[in-house]
Amino acid sequence: MASPARSLDKKQSAIPSNYAYFKNPEDSNALPGDSIPVIDYSHLISKDLDQQAKCVSQLGKACRDWGFFLVKNHGIPEKLYETLFEKWQEFNSMSDDEKLEFKMTKGVMDRIRFGSSNNFTTRYDKVRFWRDYLKLFVHPDFNSPHKPAGFSEILLELSTKQRGVMKKLLGGVSKSLEVEESYLYNMAEMDKGIEFLVTNVYLPCPQPELAIGIPPHTDFGLFTMLASNGVGGLQIQQKGKWFSVIAQPNHLMVNLGDQMEILTNGKYKSVVHRAIVNSETVRLSMATSFGPGVNNFVVPAPKFVCTKTNPPAYRGMKYGDYLISDQSNTTNAVTSLDMVRI
Numbered sequence: 034m035a036s037p038a039r040s041l042d043k044k045q046s047a048i049p050s051n052y053a054y055f056k057n058p059e060d061s062n063a064l065p066g067d068s069i070p071v072i073d074y075s076h077l078i079s080k081d082l083d084q085q086a087k088c089v090s091q092l093g094k095a096c097r098d099w100g101f102f103l104v105k106n107h108g109i110p111e112k113l114y115e116t117l118f119e120k121w122q123e124f125n126s127m128s129d130d131e132k133l134e135f136k137m138t139k140g141v142m143d144r145i146r147f148g149s150s151n152n153f154t155t156r157y158d159k160v161r162f163w164r165d166y167l168k169l170f171v172h173p174d175f176n177s178p179h180k181p182a183g184f185s186e187i188l189l190e191l192s193t194k195q196r197g198v199m200k201k202l203l204g205g206v207s208k209s210l211e212v213e214e215s216y217l218y219n220m221a222e223m224d225k226g227i228e229f230l231v232t233n234v235y236l237p238c239p240q241p242e243l244a245i246g247i248p249p250h251t252d253f254g255l256f257t258m259l260a261s262n263g264v265g266g267l268q269i270q271q272k273g274k275w276f277s278v279i280a281q282p283n284h285l286m287v288n289l290g291d292q293m294e295i296l297t298n299g300k301y302k303s304v305v306h307r308a309i310v311n312s313e314t315v316r317l318s319m320a321t322s323f324g325p326g327v328n329n330f331v332v333p334a335p336k337f338v339c340t341k342t343n344p345p346a347y348r349g350m351k352y353g354d355y356l357i358s359d360q361s362n363t364t365n366a367v368t369s370l371d372m373v374r375i
């Protein structure tokens with residue numbers, strides 16, 4: 034289970050050939066993401082209704098134009114993320130034997146799953162990815178490794194705080210679609226919603242222009258909130274062009290996912306993104322995907338469908354089945370949406 038990225042000799046100047054992803058090194062390049070929208074969360078929850086309405090309109094524009102935005106002033110202390118990343122690094126520095134109990138045993142619905150590269154690292158990957166991960170289901174039931182000491186506590190605290198931010202953001206997204214604040218939350222039965230948390234580590238890579246951390250993909254949930262240790266690496270696609278997201282202190286990065294595209298009948302799109310690597314610095318990230326309840330049958334919501342002028346563009350599917358199918362993907366398809374597109 035040792036990740037080859039981890040066992041590389043420090044002086045080694047080339048990646049193992051099964052990590053070569055980019056045929057043309059220039060394909061890892063991207064435009065600077067300085068025009069990516071930034072949402073001021075304090076305005077979204079402001080008592081000043083004009084300020085709030087302006088923010089909702091910015092949020093709607095970000096969802097329509099980018100399927101992605103940064104969130105500042107979200108109120109979650111930066112220190113919590115720093116502690117989380119310290120604990121995540123402590124986890125990574127445990128021996129392979131110590132981590133063995135967290136390896137996937139039954140399948141992608143394992144509540145705790147540690148691994149390297151993709152979900153099925155040895156059986157299916159043609160090209161391996163330059164990352165190790167820990168995947169946890171943290172809602173409706175909270176699951177976490179019991180070591181190192183303090184890891185579980187910080188994961189729970191962050192996940193609880195992020196859920197509060199998620200609820201407000203989803204309310205803002207609903208309002209931007211001119212439906213009541215609780216509309217998307219209720220349609221997706223978010224009280225029972227699946228929250229799937231992934232911590233990633235991307236070690237310095239001797240040939241970052243050839244390797245990739247995570248290849249282009251969309252996320253399966255409604256939206257994903259991402260925090261990092263301040264090292265850049267996330268790139269998003271807009272109109273066929275790649276943009277590098279600038280990692281700004283204590284800004285959350287939010288990308289819309291497949292269930293948002295389905296529920297809104299394509300008004301808001303799930304954004305394609307990827308993680309690239311660098312040769313200098315360890316990059317750490319924590320991605321939290323907020324999705325509907327496991328048994329929620331997700332279809333385009335009635336308010337976004339009109340049989341004559343705007344028929345449903347997606348078939349319905351139970352969210353639990355969608356998630357399993359997405360995570361079991363053996364073809365490395367960019368998006369699972371193709372399963373349900375009409």
Ligand SMILES: O=C(O)CCC(=O)C(=O)O
Pocket residue numbers: 231233247252259266267268306307308318319320
């Ligand atoms: O680490 C990142 O920037 C991206 C993470 C991601 O896309 C994922 O975990 O699915």
